[in-house]
Amino acid sequence: MKPTIFVVTDIETTWKKLAFDVAWLAIDRAGNAYCKGSYLITNTFKLDVPFYRSKMGHYFEDTYEHLIEPVTMTKLRNLFNADIQALLDAGHRVVFCAYNAAFDSRYLGETCMKLIDKPFLESPLPMLDIWHYWGLSVPKHYNAPLTASGKYLSTSAESVFKFEFDNPGFVERHIAWSDVLIERDILLKVLKRKKPMPIVHRRKDFRPNIWKDVNTSLGILGDIVLGKPNTYAQL
Numbered sequence: 001m002k003p004t005i006f007v008v009t010d011i012e013t014t015w016k017k018l019a020f021d022v023a024w025l026a027i028d029r030a031g032n033a034y035c036k037g038s039y040l041i042t043n044t045f046k047l048d049v050p051f052y053r054s055k056m057g058h059y060f061e062d063t064y065e066h067l068i069e070p071v072t073m074t075k076l077r078n079l080f081n082a083d084i085q086a087l088l089d090a091g092h093r094v095v096f097c098a099y100n101a102a103f104d105s106r107y108l109g110e111t112c113m114k115l116i117d118k119p120f121l122e123s124p125l126p127m128l129d130i131w132h133y134w135g136l137s138v139p140k141h142y143n144a145p146l147t148a149s150g151k152y153l154s155t156s157a158e159s160v161f162k163f164e165f166d167n168p169g170f171v172e173r174h175i176a177w178s179d180v181l182i183e184r185d186i187l188l189k190v191l192k193r194k195k196p197m198p199i200v201h202r203r204k205d206f207r208p209n210i211w212k213d214v215n216t217s218l219g220i221l222g223d224i225v226l227g228k229p230n231t232y233a234q235l
Contacts, residue, residue, distance in 0.1 A: 002091040003028040006128070007084065008187060009098045010179040011108050012055075014048035019111040021050075021059070021068070022076060023176035025184055026087060026094075029191050034092075035083040038062075038177040040070045043115045058175055067177060073115040081122045094125055095199065099157045099183045101129035102206035109203075126199045130187050132207050134160060135214040137193040142218060147211075150225040153218070155211045157182060164189055 012021035023038040098104035112120040144159035158172035
């Protein structure tokens with residue numbers, strides 16, 4: 001039997017929640033890579049500007065280094081779906097994954113409909129929220145910066161990566177390809193814990209408020225201030 005392939009995907013959005021930076025990396029449970037992509041959607045820049053505008057200089061650098069390629073939404077959609085179809089034709093089960101998959105799948109799909117009036121995926125795929133999957137096996141000694149309220153531990157990809165890989169100085173780049181790599185590492189670590197995967201087949205079935213579930217499982221109920229808030233930590 002061919003291994004299941006996890007297509008780890010990340011997007012960055014504009015102020016109006018339009019995807020402009022999309023990357024993916026298809027891997028199996030052993031971390032073997034099958035295909036990848038990293039693209040800027042040129043159509044989006046005609047409508048809005050990136051949320052993290054300070055990152056634009058990095059995009060010029062990454063384009064120069066051939067780490068990312070500017071393409072139209074039509075070409076991006078064709079490339080992504082061609083990779084998926086090739087994996088399916090080879091006999092693999094293919095799972096769409098992202099850290100906060102509800103966000104990525106929603107705004108990637110909405111952007112595609114807005115720009116070219118087509119769904120992003122040519123055919124439905126089972127989906128996995130890496131954030132939720134990690135939360136089901138969160139270590140009881142998990143520690144992270146506090147969120148802005150001071151009442152919860154951050155469960156952002158950055159905070160989780162710092163903890164899981166004992167890398168307190170790590171700073172998430174918020175560029176899709178770079179973020180895909182840390183999401184891959186988180187997924188591979190959780191796969192080794194052999195917990196059942198919370199696979200969904202409809203976006204509306206993604207579990208909301210993962211940050212609250214994780215904190216509750218650690219005995220943190222949000223009823224007291226735990227310490228000095230960290231205004232930079234995300235949920």
